Amino acid sequence: MAPTPDGPTASAAPRSARPRAPQGTHRGRGRRPAGEVRADILRAAGALLLDEGMAAFTIERVARAAGASKTTIYKWWPSKGALALDGYMHAVEETLAFPDSGDIVADLTAQLGAFATLLTRTRAGRVLAELIGQAQTDPDLAAAYQALYSAGRRRLAGEVLLRARQRGQLRADVDPRVVIDQLWGACYHRLLVPDEPITEEFTAALVDNLVRGLLSGPGAGRRSAR
Amino acid sequence: MAPTPDGPTASAAPRSARPRAPQGTHRGRGRRPAGEVRADILRAAGALLLDEGMAAFTIERVARAAGASKTTIYKWWPSKGALALDGYMHAVEETLAFPDSGDIVADLTAQLGAFATLLTRTRAGRVLAELIGQAQTDPDLAAAYQALYSAGRRRLAGEVLLRARQRGQLRADVDPRVVIDQLWGACYHRLLVPDEPITEEFTAALVDNLVRGLLSGPGAGRRSAR
Amino acid sequence: MAPTPDGPTASAAPRSARPRAPQGTHRGRGRRPAGEVRADILRAAGALLLDEGMAAFTIERVARAAGASKTTIYKWWPSKGALALDGYMHAVEETLAFPDSGDIVADLTAQLGAFATLLTRTRAGRVLAELIGQAQTDPDLAAAYQALYSAGRRRLAGEVLLRARQRGQLRADVDPRVVIDQLWGACYHRLLVPDEPITEEFTAALVDNLVRGLLSGPGAGRRSAR
Amino acid sequence: MAPTPDGPTASAAPRSARPRAPQGTHRGRGRRPAGEVRADILRAAGALLLDEGMAAFTIERVARAAGASKTTIYKWWPSKGALALDGYMHAVEETLAFPDSGDIVADLTAQLGAFATLLTRTRAGRVLAELIGQAQTDPDLAAAYQALYSAGRRRLAGEVLLRARQRGQLRADVDPRVVIDQLWGACYHRLLVPDEPITEEFTAALVDNLVRGLLSGPGAGRRSAR
DNA sequence: TTCTAATCGAGACGGTACGTCCGGTCTTACG
DNA sequence: CGTAAGACCGGACGTACCGTCTCGATTAGAA
Numbered sequence A, B, C, D: 001m002a003p004t005p006d007g008p009t010a011s012a013a014p015r016s017a018r019p020r021a022p023q024g025t026h027r028g029r030g031r032r033p034a035g036e037v038r039a040d041i042l043r044a045a046g047a048l049l050l051d052e053g054m055a056a057f058t059i060e061r062v063a064r065a066a067g068a069s070k071t072t073i074y075k076w077w078p079s080k081g082a083l084a085l086d087g088y089m090h091a092v093e094e095t096l097a098f099p100d101s102g103d104i105v106a107d108l109t110a111q112l113g114a115f116a117t118l119l120t121r122t123r124a125g126r127v128l129a130e131l132i133g134q135a136q137t138d139p140d141l142a143a144a145y146q147a148l149y150s151a152g153r154r155r156l157a158g159e160v161l162l163r164a165r166q167r168g169q170l171r172a173d174v175d176p177r178v179v180i181d182q183l184w185g186a187c188y189h190r191l192l193v194p195d196e197p198i199t200e201e202f203t204a205a206l207v208d209n210l211v212r213g214l215l216s217g218p219g220a221g222r223r224s225a226r
Numbered sequence E: 001t002t003c004t005a006a007t008c009g010a011g012a013c014g015g016t017a018c019g020t021c022c023g024g025t026c027t028t029a030c031g
Numbered sequence F: 001c002g003t004a005a006g007a008c009c010g011g012a013c014g015t016a017c018c019g020t021c022t023c024g025a026t027t028a029g030a031a
Helices: A034-052 A059-066 A070-076 A080-091 A104-121 A124-135 A139-166 A176-192 A200-212 B034-052 B059-066 B070-076 B080-091 B104-121 B124-135 B139-166 B176-192 B200-212 C034-052 C059-066 C070-076 C080-091 C104-121 C124-135 C139-166 C176-192 C200-212 D034-052 D059-066 D070-076 D080-091 D104-121 D124-135 D139-166 D176-192 D200-212
Strands: none
Touching (some): A034 A070, A059 A080, A080 A139, A104 A124, A104 A139, A104 A176, A124 A139, B104 B139, B124 B139, B139 B176, C080 C124, C124 C139, C124 C176, C200 D176, D034 D080
């Protein structure tokens, strides 16, 4: 019978060659060690994300670049956003420390300044923005982003603020969760809706506005909490 | 010879002989009144966006719903994001007033409370989030969003703050642009990264934190700017 | 046509127990058995071509009718013409034999008469004309038509003529390739530029003109080559 | 609301500028002398056809190149094929004479040789093939081609053959219409299905085969009818 | 050691949307 | 007031990607 049982029987010019020859890249179709494949995928995902951004980030391109199959990716990541986030977090070994020197104003100013630098001087800013953007229509990414990234960052910042409050540096009725949105959230806002730039002047003013209060009159001008 | 003396020498069949009958149910494929078509498209775009969100918002669906052709849409809008924004702005009669009663604290609290309600109680919140998300990878939408929406909102808020400063209610060295990110930007942050909810308590705390300052000690507790 | 080595997938006999769900429930979007899909496509292509002609033959309609996706079609056929030719060749059980009884005149007359009947009494004539027409602006179809159809037909006819020449029935300096154009080529001409009809009188005259020669005078009137 | 009643009322970036200024090519929309426009169209059609072939020949491109509107073209030509034929016939002042020296064999050989040169050495061959191809699915073009081109050519050739028959050079029972298909039709066949080349050897053999007949034996070898 | 049997990668598949192009019809505004 | 310009709808084009699913190759466990 037919040597090629599923071949096009009279196709004039089938575009993909029939013989299915091993095309060089792979040794075969068998199974590779799982971790190795996963590492390749994450590497490829991170590189693609940083190099070309979220618009060019597709599962097919990651699979091709990693020499893996889509099946494998779908087996481990629920959506392209989740994969992108995972790839990003493996690509950037982001260790933006939260200093806790005891001077809450200095600590906040330093941390926000470093954060502003990260957002504007590296590719992380653009990628973060695109990930958050993608998360708006990708529930898997939204969940992953919250679980793996934002919740942890909020917790860290919250603890620093809480300790400052416990030290008596901040008013007792201050909710650290609100403060976080007024400092880092303000930065994310400028990242996502770039009407205004993210500068160190900006981050310094964020802290200054909050700690001193906006109002004019007596009490204005106090600067240090020490 | 021919009734059209300068007629086509090669016309095999006179035009009148060709049946060219309206071949079906359509009233015609020709041109419709110009503005009418664009109004239909915007109407359909807005409805689709509010009903099913950005994920379901495709140019093909808008065209189908509007009874228009994709060609027409591409002629007038550079990207699906730009169309979505345009449709959104025609759908919602956005009347979020910026009150200016003279009491800046009361005004800010009121406006931010209304804004929080808009974001959480109507579909506008989700749509806005998806538009901003989409804008991260759609330069056309980003430009349009800034030109048509965010820049205007910032200007309105900035003027209110500036007037308060001129009245002496705010310190003279306060940059209204920073304050905006610490108030409305904080709300957008919670909208886009929903770790924490957007409540009226939250918006009230935003104002309170800023006007009173975070620090404990003398001067804390001043509330009214009047 | 039977000995096509990999015939099962495209043969007229369908797999009777194919569980294909009636369209609409789509049991799944994944892969269907490879050859089955191509068989469906060829079947649909042939039917559409014979029913409505080349003008209505579009890849989208074939895909729709076959329950296949355009991607699949583009994967296997380089142009719509190539697909049309393939579909045609699977639809018509082309059994236009080339008899070789030893009497070249009788054989040619019989074959050309049958050919004329095929061209005028069946839809094959119109379809062939449209395929050749399409091939004028579709290099893929032109190549496929030559490789799969015309070259083979020419070879068959050439062999018959060659054998007749070897038997001494035809002059030794006759080029069979030229004769083919003067017999079948003349028919194709009338098919493609229908100034005159293709009748059995016409095909008989084709043979008669050639074998007897056009000239009047001595020698005219010889009829049999035996 | 909008000052531009049919404009996109809030389109972010309408692609075509609003003022719709005359963009250079035309002086206005008013009427130009009819014949002038027609001449421009024919000129553009012929140039486009010869330069880029039937595949690139569209009514829109002709309209653009001629500085005319589609309406004008549709007013005078029933289909793009008819326009193409008309443009072609105005572009090539094809005057392939039919000599009638009295020696029918010499005349035919000369005419077919010149015809072969036309088909192979100029662009006319390719264009003719594409026109005939297009005519297979364009009834308007088919009718026009027959009326304006092929019928006339057949008539000319037929008259030459008829006179030769009346002079007694051809057998009295020869049908000139059949002979035409066996000479020129054979050439068209090779033009449209290019399995074999169109050479002067080929055209010479066409005549030779017919006038001498194919059969071997007595009488073979007579060559001249004079 | 050979022969299954399980398992995983490769990629074909249906579906959807993309952005472009063209045919043929119709409204509008120029001249 | 007629006519040319071109906006309009429909629909096909060929491509990309998604998420599902079949198939074949590889390899491990059973014989």
